Amino acid sequence: xxxxxxxxIGVMGSASGPQIEDSVAIEKARQLGRxxxxxxxxxxxxxxxxxxxxxxxxxxxxxxxxxGISPAFSEYEHINExxxxxxxxxxxxxxxxxxxxxxxxxxxxxAIVIVGGGIGTLxxxxxxxxxxxxxxxxxxxxxxxxxxxxxxxxxxxxxxxPNTVMHDDPEKLLTLLEQxxxxxxxPIHEDGRVRDLHEGRG
Amino acid sequence: xxxxxxxxIGVMGSASGPQIEDSVAIEKARQLGRxxxxxxxxxxxxxxxxxxxxxxxxxxxxxxxxxGISPAFSEYEHINExxxxxxxxxxxxxxxxxxxxxxxxxxxxxAIVIVGGGIGTLxxxxxxxxxxxxxxxxxxxxxxxxxxxxxxxxxxxxxxxPNTVMHDDPEKLLTLLEQxxxxxxxPIHEDGRVRDLHEGRG
Amino acid sequence: xxxxxxxxIGVMGSASGPQIEDSVAIEKARQLGRxxxxxxxxxxxxxxxxxxxxxxxxxxxxxxxxxGISPAFSEYEHINExxxxxxxxxxxxxxxxxxxxxxxxxxxxxAIVIVGGGIGTLxxxxxxxxxxxxxxxxxxxxxxxxxxxxxxxxxxxxxxxPNTVMHDDPEKLLTLLEQxxxxxxxPIHEDGRVRDLHEGRG
Amino acid sequence: xxxxxxxxIGVMGSASGPQIEDSVAIEKARQLGRxxxxxxxxxxxxxxxxxxxxxxxxxxxxxxxxxGISPAFSEYEHINExxxxxxxxxxxxxxxxxxxxxxxxxxxxxAIVIVGGGIGTLxxxxxxxxxxxxxxxxxxxxxxxxxxxxxxxxxxxxxxxPNTVMHDDPEKLLTLLEQxxxxxxxPIHEDGRVRDLHEGRG
Numbered sequence: 001x002x003x004x005x006x007x008x009i010g011v012m013g014s015a016s017g018p019q020i021e022d023s024v025a026i027e028k029a030r031q032l033g034r035x036x037x038x039x040x041x042x043x044x045x046x047x048x049x050x051x052x053x054x055x056x057x058x059x060x061x062x063x064x065x066x067x068g069i070s071p072a073f074s075e076y077e078h079i080n081e082x083x084x085x086x087x088x089x090x091x092x093x094x095x096x097x098x099x100x101x102x103x104x105x106x107x108x109x110x111a112i113v114i115v116g117g118g119i120g121t122l123x124x125x126x127x128x129x130x131x132x133x134x135x136x137x138x139x140x141x142x143x144x145x146x147x148x149x150x151x152x153x154x155x156x157x158x159x160x161x162p163n164t165v166m167h168d169d170p171e172k173l174l175t176l177l178e179q180x181x182x183x184x185x186x187p188i189h190e191d192g193r194v195r196d197l198h199e200g201r202g
Numbered sequence: 203x204x205x206x207x208x209x210x211i212g213v214m215g216s217a218s219g220p221q222i223e224d225s226v227a228i229e230k231a232r233q234l235g236r237x238x239x240x241x242x243x244x245x246x247x248x249x250x251x252x253x254x255x256x257x258x259x260x261x262x263x264x265x266x267x268x269x270g271i272s273p274a275f276s277e278y279e280h281i282n283e284x285x286x287x288x289x290x291x292x293x294x295x296x297x298x299x300x301x302x303x304x305x306x307x308x309x310x311x312x313a314i315v316i317v318g319g320g321i322g323t324l325x326x327x328x329x330x331x332x333x334x335x336x337x338x339x340x341x342x343x344x345x346x347x348x349x350x351x352x353x354x355x356x357x358x359x360x361x362x363x364p365n366t367v368m369h370d371d372p373e374k375l376l377t378l379l380e381q382x383x384x385x386x387x388x389p390i391h392e393d394g395r396v397r398d399l400h401e402g403r404g
Numbered sequence: 405x406x407x408x409x410x411x412x413i414g415v416m417g418s419a420s421g422p423q424i425e426d427s428v429a430i431e432k433a434r435q436l437g438r439x440x441x442x443x444x445x446x447x448x449x450x451x452x453x454x455x456x457x458x459x460x461x462x463x464x465x466x467x468x469x470x471x472g473i474s475p476a477f478s479e480y481e482h483i484n485e486x487x488x489x490x491x492x493x494x495x496x497x498x499x500x501x502x503x504x505x506x507x508x509x510x511x512x513x514x515a516i517v518i519v520g521g522g523i524g525t526l527x528x529x530x531x532x533x534x535x536x537x538x539x540x541x542x543x544x545x546x547x548x549x550x551x552x553x554x555x556x557x558x559x560x561x562x563x564x565x566p567n568t569v570m571h572d573d574p575e576k577l578l579t580l581l582e583q584x585x586x587x588x589x590x591p592i593h594e595d596g597r598v599r600d601l602h603e604g605r606g
Numbered sequence: 607x608x609x610x611x612x613x614x615i616g617v618m619g620s621a622s623g624p625q626i627e628d629s630v631a632i633e634k635a636r637q638l639g640r641x642x643x644x645x646x647x648x649x650x651x652x653x654x655x656x657x658x659x660x661x662x663x664x665x666x667x668x669x670x671x672x673x674g675i676s677p678a679f680s681e682y683e684h685i686n687e688x689x690x691x692x693x694x695x696x697x698x699x700x701x702x703x704x705x706x707x708x709x710x711x712x713x714x715x716x717a718i719v720i721v722g723g724g725i726g727t728l729x730x731x732x733x734x735x736x737x738x739x740x741x742x743x744x745x746x747x748x749x750x751x752x753x754x755x756x757x758x759x760x761x762x763x764x765x766x767x768p769n770t771v772m773h774d775d776p777e778k779l780l781t782l783l784e785q786x787x788x789x790x791x792x793p794i795h796e797d798g799r800v801r802d803l804h805e806g807r808g
Binding site: 409477 | 713
């Protein structure tokens with residue numbers, strides 16, 4: 001009915017902490033950004049510093065389109081109080097703070113990719129999991145990147161979802177991600193397991 | 203410090219009701235969309251039908267970039283339940299429903315322009331007013347378009363803000379809007395009158 | 405199935421502007437608060453100053469339970485930056501600012517009552533209208549209180565909803581409000597006209 | 607200035623999964639609810655089934671006051687679609703879905719206590735951590751309850767905050783929690799590390 005829209009890939013990951021100084025993680029973040037741009041996708045991030053910013057810069061250098069979802073209300077607050085970078089093509093200033101921004105960030109993305117990652121990224125992982133969104137994990141990029149199955153299966157005693165994919169090569173990860181985006185349509189409603197089920201669509 | 207980013211102009215207005223069948227309002231909405239695109243600005247709307255959709259189509263026909271902020275969680279829900287159009291270059295599926303969508307819609311825009319407008323648009327007018335965002339009103343486009351000063355001054359007993367501009371010619375309105383965007387910087391914080399004042403920046 | 409829960413009545417109205425110094429409006433706000441408490445209902449307001457605060461104080465003096473929904477994140481911010489009163493039995497610090505607070509405020513209430521009212525109250529009126537919530541208007545209390553049908557019918561060209569009631573006597577208004585709360589159940593979903601309709605429940 | 611308000615303790619934990627059938631976890635949840643009520647505190651939960659519901663029922667049986675923060679818009683949706691219990695003294699129907707509900711749930715509580723817990727609880731842990739809210743963990747209650755330091759220190763490479771306390775006895779945990787609530791005031795602003803710091807109050 002509608003022609004396929006350009007995919008938006010959300011890059012989540014460490015904005016602070018030891019992971020943002022890890023040269024392997026930085027290089028993987030850059031590879032990821034370049035790969036997203038090369039495939040003609042839009043790169044979305046939280047308009048934060050750190051690994052997602054490395055991805056964004058790499059995507060821009062490759063000519064890709066980039067969108068930032070900021071926790072701040074204004075560009076002034078974004079730059080001077082959140083001390084965040086503002087080089088994206090488009091920035092949405094949500095004025096909603098970090099936690100609500102994380103929700104919008106994820107919903108704005110057709111799939112998210114995690115590189116490194118601390119508490120904030122873990123927050124985003126739980127949102128994406130709960131809302132059924134495709135998740136790609138760049139393994140061996142530090143932080144929580146090698147612990148996703150451990151967190152979900154061992155600690156939370158839940159099942160890994162079939163639209164979660166992992167690889168330490170960002171290029172190959174994106175290929176896997178394209179497949180699960182295609183194969184597993186998003187839940188229709190916000191709390192999909194609740195409403196879709198009742199309507200016989202879950 | 204940063205080079206000026208492309209302006210994002212949010213088009214708000216009647217998505218239903220008698221205003222969307224008024225040929226004058228439709229023509230003004232189209233002129234507005236074309237004018238936004240010609241100036242190289244990004245057109246944002248609520249991804250709704252009606253007058254903002256007419257503006258969006260006209261902007262696209264002119265080669266402009268368009269972004270929709272949807273109340274729906276998924277494209278399926280957007281099209282099949284909200285019965286909303288999906289031709290934008292980018293759609294953000296907020297999953298937050300109409301009321302929260304209105305807030306994000308406005309904050310995503312450097313300025314909003316009102317064409318026609320019923321209750322939903324009045325909601326958006328009050329948000330934009332309270333948060334100090336530049337407002338342009340295409341007068342003589344039906345709905346609330348000729349009543350803005352009446353609502354603010356007579357009914358609410360508040361003052362018209364200096365960054366609200368009105369004109370019945372969308373082209374001239376945009377020129378006025380550019381001036382107030384330049385002259386009156388946005389409040390720094392979400393509830394600007396509260397925080398900015400205390401910090402001596404209001 | 406469940407026994408009826410205590411009704412929560414949200415009091416909205418002028419928190420600033422000329423209306424908060426109008427002795428007639430103040431007296432009506434106090435009558436409203438007393439009447440809510442006498443009937444054993446919970447009074448909810450936005451934890452703001454002005455007319456809703458007068459209602460809250462009167463309800464407390466009458467032994468009623470009171471809940472405030474604050475835009476602030478902390479009690480410190482509430483008192484020292486928003487300059488807002490904190491005498492409620494319970495305050496929910498949403499940390500979401502005025503606009504999102506308004507939405508939560510309304511959804512927390514089984515019905516809202518408007519006294520006086522400027523731009524902020526008009527915002528709340530549009531939300532309550534759009535979401536189908538019962539609305540009571542204390543007429544002759546200044547601000548927008550006598551203009552509700554004018555705004556909805558003349559300016560917005562929409563229909564007054566059958567669960568909107570108006571009276572200049574707060575006691576009689578509450579009786580009317582009880583009737584429409586009983587007669588017209590709330591929409592089931594956030595955007596009721598959208599989803600309930602599709603599911604054959606609208 | 608203001609007299610101390612009644613403490614609100616948010617009980618978070620497994621609403622589904624194997625943890626809700628673990629008799630040790632259930633008993634600890636009940637002990638927690640009773641202890642909250644005995645100390646005269648208000649128990650808040652997400653109006654969900656499972657362990658937080660066991661706490662709520664125990665608090666009610668002890669005569670305590672209970673508030674539920676529901677993801678649903680209406681009582682009908684809460685009961686029939688979210689399949690959630692509705693026995694609280696007060697329920698706030700946020701209409702915002704699980705993820706936004708989690709944020710409001712936490713901000714409504716002066717401190718949160720975790721019992722058991724899967725992905726949803728992990729989401730709440732990350733929010734409470736990021737926003738500096740006091741956290742109590744009932745250890746040996748299954749799910750993530752014994753893994754909090756492992757998640758924060760080993761996986762996320764962040765520091766445990768001094769206002770996080772852990773004990774396997776709910777009574778003793780509450781005593782520890784009272785101490786950190788007293789000792790470590792909440793951040794003033796939503797993203798406290800950002801704003802409070804700049805204003806010299808962090």
